[in-house]
Amino acid sequence: MELENILIDTKGHVATLTINHPPANAWNLATMQDMEKALDALEEDKTVRVIIITGSGEKCFSAGFDVSDAGNAATTAPLGRTLWRRIDRFSKPVIAAINGFALGGGLELALSCHFRFMVDAPKVTVGLTELNLGIIPGWGGTQRLAAVVGKARALDMIFFSKKVGAREAYDMGLVNHVSEPGKVVEDALEFAETLAKRPPIAVSCVLKALSAGQYEGIDQGLALEAEGSDLVATTSDCIEGFTAFLEKREPAFKGE
Template sequence: MSYENLTVEITNKVATVTINKPPVNSVNLATILELEKAFDDLAENKDARAIILTGSGEKSFSAGFDVSDAGNAAKAGEEGQRVWTKIFRYTKPVIAAVNGFAFGGGCELAMACHFRLMVDTPKAKIGLTELNLGIIPGWAGTQRMAILLGRTKTLELILFSKRLTAPEAFEIGLVDKVCTPENLMSEARAMAEVLATRPPLAVASVLKAVATGVDFTFDEGLKVELEGTKRVSTSKDAVEGFTAFFEKRDPVFTGE
């Protein structure tokens, strides 16, 4: 399927979703809905076992909400929160390859992904800077950053509108790896390709259980974990995993 503000490519079981909205990959309502459509389609596509999410060009992952779409701001706020949460609860691994600055909704989108790799360049910075405009993070940023960093650090970053470099973000755990411009996408792809070899049913069960425990309660997470355990224990992938172990070879998982 073709998109106006995105490109989607699938190679070797890895899908790359690129926000393609020059000059800074800002996100309007249409882009939010396109992202939802792309992720919905990839959820059903067995050729895509892991997803890399990035921005076009070398300047920006995403500058956040596109202010030229101010007429749709209220609707975009609701939809952005909903779609970013859908990505957070996604049952295929999603890696954010933060190729430039990521502010506001762009930072919130990166935090919704399961993993974050960030390029280390002088202009590449990340943060929730909405208070500079007299508004607040509205696409789950107040919640996701607190989950990642804790209450005090989250309040510091948001209330002071701090913009962190890649090494600073890595130091506090906001990103998982710092990359050079030349290596960002290759390292994201290497990570995604390994994840794509993992047993799809088990991966989905783990992602769902963790998201449930984070978003709801510990007990709800336990219920989903038990459901996942029952589901994967009788799968063909479980048989393959044990068989490969005893045969001393690498397993080949099919997602069945």
């Protein structure tokens, strides 16, 4: 698959998706369309169980919307909302490896991912800085930041366009793991490989139930939990899990 601004590297059951739109990995229409194609391909690929999203280079994960492509904003902005929501509700775990600063739509992308790893390096910060421009976060940031760090802290960060480093982000629960410089993708890959060993159908069912509860309410979340529970009971992975437990060995899940 030929993509201009998104790179895909697959190792085993883990696919690393790299935003490759220098200098700031910002989102113009072409990059957004490449992202959509990449997500389509990775969702259909049954060999891929976990996805990592990172930025090219060492300075920037993503700076958000590409203002030089403002002429396409009427198309890019709605597509960004749709894709970030899709990532939030993706059927496979998605990990953000924040290798450099993530601002505006870049942090909104990271917030859409299920896990966030961030490099602890001088001047590397994350924040929703849109109010500095007289606009507001428009790709899900108001909702997802509050869900992750709480309403009061989210309002403080958004109202004053505050940017935080890795340690502060970790302390407030904004990121799950802090990495040394040059190691964030490596750390995310190690985590992803461990996660990829978990039963894929069960993992997908958990993601669907959690997403339904968040977006559609607890009753729908519980309904999908029950549906998923019935489904996994019929899988070969269920038999493998119980067999491995009785045989006192590690299970080898196949997603069947």
